[in-house]
Amino acid sequence: MTVQQRYLDLLRRSLINELYLENDARLLYVLGALQVGQGIEGDVLRNIRTRRPALVAKLAADREEGSPWWNVPVRQADGTEQIVSMRNFCDFTHSMIGAKRMRNIEECLDRVREENIPGDVAETGVWRGGAAVFMRGYLAAYGMDDRLVWAADSFEGLPKPTSQADLGFDYSSATTPILAVSLDEVRELFERYGLLDDGVRFLKGWFRDTLPAAPIKALSLLRLDGDLYESTRDGLQALHDKVVPGGFILVDDYGDFPPCRKAVDEFRAERGIDAPIVKVDWSGVYWRKAA
Numbered sequence: 001m002t003v004q005q006r007y008l009d010l011l012r013r014s015l016i017n018e019l020y021l022e023n024d025a026r027l028l029y030v031l032g033a034l035q036v037g038q039g040i041e042g043d044v045l046r047n048i049r050t051r052r053p054a055l056v057a058k059l060a061a062d063r064e065e066g067s068p069w070w071n072v073p074v075r076q077a078d079g080t081e082q083i084v085s086m087r088n089f090c091d092f093t094h095s096m097i098g099a100k101r102m103r104n105i106e107e108c109l110d111r112v113r114e115e116n117i118p119g120d121v122a123e124t125g126v127w128r129g130g131a132a133v134f135m136r137g138y139l140a141a142y143g144m145d146d147r148l149v150w151a152a153d154s155f156e157g158l159p160k161p162t163s164q165a166d167l168g169f170d171y172s173s174a175t176t177p178i179l180a181v182s183l184d185e186v187r188e189l190f191e192r193y194g195l196l197d198d199g200v201r202f203l204k205g206w207f208r209d210t211l212p213a214a215p216i217k218a219l220s221l222l223r224l225d226g227d228l229y230e231s232t233r234d235g236l237q238a239l240h241d242k243v244v245p246g247g248f249i250l251v252d253d254y255g256d257f258p259p260c261r262k263a264v265d266e267f268r269a270e271r272g273i274d275a276p277i278v279k280v281d282w283s284g285v286y287w288r289k290a291a
Helices: 003-015 021-035 042-046 053-065 098-114 130-141 183-192 229-242 258-271
Strands: 071-075 081-085 120-124 149-153 200-204 219-224 243-251 285-288
Touching: 003 098, 003 130, 021 042, 021 053, 021 071, 053 098, 098 130, 098 219, 098 243, 120 130, 120 229, 130 149, 130 183, 130 219, 149 183, 183 200, 219 229, 229 243, 229 258
Parallel strands: 120 149, 120 219, 149 200, 219 243
Antiparallel strands: 071 081, 243 285
């Protein structure tokens, strides 16, 4: 393993919080106990990996797949179990895309570097900024200083659904406040990792307003993480044509969100795109633009 690979491995593990997985398990244990009025055992907190091995194992598997690790089974007073979502209280990772999708970014950028495919990299929908931080870390590790990382987001959370295809998928700040992360918070995360510099450009606002006029000339990699039909469609319409031949289009929510999948399938059909869609994990996919 090269020095660059070691750095990127450590960066990935930090961004998805594999390094301190036990602390996430402790937090879920405490919240679950409080949910049903149970006492908190000090020995469980100290030795969470041995006292709650199933909880720690589930967290590890969910971080690999980028699955919702915050859904926790809580035993009720009557002995039954109820699945309780702790998402808005304890989702403190810097990225929720998981190890497989993070490694997919690295593998695609390996091809970009090895084949000298020109163009910047961009992400539409950055949340706390973890995936974009990883992209900047990759470019820095390999001295690819002639490329920019474009991070586009409302930095106010997801929009309220307006398209018919998005009805029933309201993840706006009123319902899912954990998704509303300010630009200052994202900039601070880049700075915390030592990666906030002139190689990062932020595009603040709704995609329909910012992306068509964005001063992006060419992209070697485009990562779409807008969840909704309209957000995904806006990203494809504005930026797909800027992806150079041989470049990559990564879609975070294709397997998870029907509105996202609908937007991708419609766009590809309209453009006659027949490049195979490659599955990364239960949610993420990518394809490579024809050379």
